[in-house]
Amino acid sequence: MTEKTERKKITARDFAELKGQRKLACVTCYDYTSALLVDRSHIDAILVGDSASNTMAGHPTTLPITLDQMIYHVQCVTRAVRHCFVMGDMPFGTVHGDPYAALQNAIRMMKEGGCDAVKVEGGHEIRASLEMILGANIPVVGHLGLTPQSIHRLGGYGLQAREEAAAERLLEDARMLNEIGVSAITLEKIPAALAKRVTEAVSVPTIGIGAGPDTDAQILVMQDMLGMTEGFRPKFLRRFGEVGEAMVRAFDDYAAAVAEGSFPNETESY
Numbered sequence: 001m002t003e004k005t006e007r008k009k010i011t012a013r014d015f016a017e018l019k020g021q022r023k024l025a026c027v028t029c030y031d032y033t034s035a036l037l038v039d040r041s042h043i044d045a046i047l048v049g050d051s052a053s054n055t056m057a058g059h060p061t062t063l064p065i066t067l068d069q070m071i072y073h074v075q076c077v078t079r080a081v082r083h084c085f086v087m088g089d090m091p092f093g094t095v096h097g098d099p100y101a102a103l104q105n106a107i108r109m110m111k112e113g114g115c116d117a118v119k120v121e122g123g124h125e126i127r128a129s130l131e132m133i134l135g136a137n138i139p140v141v142g143h144l145g146l147t148p149q150s151i152h153r154l155g156g157y158g159l160q161a162r163e164e165a166a167a168e169r170l171l172e173d174a175r176m177l178n179e180i181g182v183s184a185i186t187l188e189k190i191p192a193a194l195a196k197r198v199t200e201a202v203s204v205p206t207i208g209i210g211a212g213p214d215t216d217a218q219i220l221v222m223q224d225m226l227g228m229t230e231g232f233r234p235k236f237l238r239r240f241g242e243v244g245e246a247m248v249r250a251f252d253d254y255a256a257a258v259a260e261g262s263f264p265n266e267t268e269s270y
């Protein structure tokens with residue numbers, strides 16, 4: 001693995017061109033301190049996901065988070081990042097309807113947030129908005145399959161595109177996204193075999209979450225993969241750390257030291 005210090009900034013173009021060269025690792029991130037740590041690691045890309053609505057704000061869905069709030073999180077991350085490719089998630093309601101309004105929202109995300117690309121949930125139904133955004137030279141990352149902003153229509157967070165007709169529709173959307181020039185396509189919670197078909201059908205990297213081993217990249221929500229969240233244990237989630245337990249232990253050690261009067265000691269006092 002290359003030393004971190006030798007790594008250059010990964011742009012949207014670099015990320016797209018990495019398809020087929022090696023597998024890519026992505027993680028979500030929403031704050032400055034965590035972004036510094038992610039950027040020190042060998043992670044390739046950060047998604048400032050609208051999952052901030054859940055992980056940062058405690059909402060049950062991604063719907064409530066606003067564009068201003070997303071821009072705030074994107075700014076916190078981009079202030080820290082020197083190497084990773086940073087995607088800013090366009091929140092619910094910012095790309096549907098008038099394509100010109102979608103463009104203005106994407107411009108705000110890029111100009112104020114400072115990210116390298118915007119990520120947008122959806123396919124053919126938002127094609128005009130996507131083309132308008134791409135027409136302004138803003139790199140776009142697509143998102144198909146389980147699109148949490150559609151939770152009220154989908155009726156749950158289950159596996160998507162199980163039936164052949166739905167799989168064909170998803171493949172068509174992926175081909176369309178590829179054709180109009182997106183930089184990558186996120187595939188969430190779809191059968192592994194379908195994710196493989198999509199990955200083979202498009203020329204840009206696919207970023208999988210719950211989409212099996214054959215996508216070009218993988219992404220996980222940081223709090224989930226670090227073991228900071230309770231009760232969310234879908235089959236696709238591997239916990240790469242038990243940071244939540246480590247934090248509770250540290251809080252308890254601190255509280256105990258305060259209670260017994262051993263903190264602060266002489267060397268920790270002025």
Ligand code: KIV
Nearest residue numbers: 028049050051186209
């Ligand atoms: O917002 C998010 O975290 C996402 C990932 C799950 C892909 O969209």
